[in-house]
Amino acid sequence: MPLAWALLLLLGLSARRDWGCLQCDNSVREALKQLRLALIPSRFQQGQLQARAQVVLRGMEGPFFRDYALNAFVGRVGIDRLDLVASFVKNQTSNLMANSLRDEPLLDELVTLRERVIKELKKVLRSYELKACDPKICRLLKEEVLDCLHCQMISPKCIREKYCFIDGQPRMDLQYHKKNEFQWSPGLTGSIISVCLAVLAFVSSWLRE
Numbered sequence: 001m002p003l004a005w006a007l008l009l010l011l012g013l014s015a016r017r018d019w020g021c022l023q024c025d026n027s028v029r030e031a032l033k034q035l036r037l038a039l040i041p042s043r044f045q046q047g048q049l050q051a052r053a054q055v056v057l058r059g060m061e062g063p064f065f066r067d068y069a070l071n072a073f074v075g076r077v078g079i080d081r082l083d084l085v086a087s088f089v090k091n092q093t094s095n096l097m098a099n100s101l102r103d104e105p106l107l108d109e110l111v112t113l114r115e116r117v118i119k120e121l122k123k124v125l126r127s128y129e130l131k132a133c134d135p136k137i138c139r140l141l142k143e144e145v146l147d148c149l150h151c152q153m154i155s156p157k158c159i160r161e162k163y164c165f166i167d168g169q170p171r172m173d174l175q176y177h178k179k180n181e182f183q184w185s186p187g188l189t190g191s192i193i194s195v196c197l198a199v200l201a202f203v204s205s206w207l208r209e
Contacts, residue, residue, distance in 0.1 A: 021065055021069045021077060021146065021148040022065045022085065022089065022117070022121065023151075025082075025086045027086065028086045028090065029061060031094075032089070032093060033061060034097070035096060035097060036054070036057040036058070036061065039106065040054055040057070043101070043103070044102070045102070046103060049103050053106070053110055056107070056111060057110065060117070065117070065118075069121065069148040072122070073125040073128075073129055074125075074129055074163065075148040076125075076128055076132070076146065076147060076148065076154070076156070077124050077125055077127075077128050077146050078127070078143065078145055078146075079153070081124040081127060085120045085121055085123075085124055088116075088117070088120050089117055092117070093113075096109060096110070128156075129159065129165065131156075132156060132157065133159050133161065138157070138158035139158065141156035144156070
């Protein structure tokens, strides 16, 4: 039993690393998965179109929205506003499954869906960033926000001016480390404790055998 718990802890840690914003919502990931299963391969006769549709849908299920949130914005969002985007995604996927489009028109519609979701996601990401980048407003923020990389609720923090409204990798370092300087975080502490517990459980089980 201790060995089983150790494995579950380690699997749990690894499973949550690839999610991002919308992927933090199980219902959104399930809606996108059901859309893919409903459309591919039954509504694509041409192999090339089917492969392209697969790429679009797999990307939306996977890292696409996470990468957008972290590269174009700081990757944090108010959970209540994100719920609106999640509802939008589920409504759009239902509409696509119900229509009769096939092949290239359907592929075009999938690309359009991705663009629409990006626009909606951009609104909520920008909404938080506008507040967090304003020195006067950010100090008044109290409600926790969602960290789009780790799917964890965190306390809102002011964002340095140089990281506001820019694209690129440096902004991904905000809550993890500064250049040439390691920055400890509560999330990292929790991860280390979980790993230690898993290792101890594994060793204890092995010694009993």
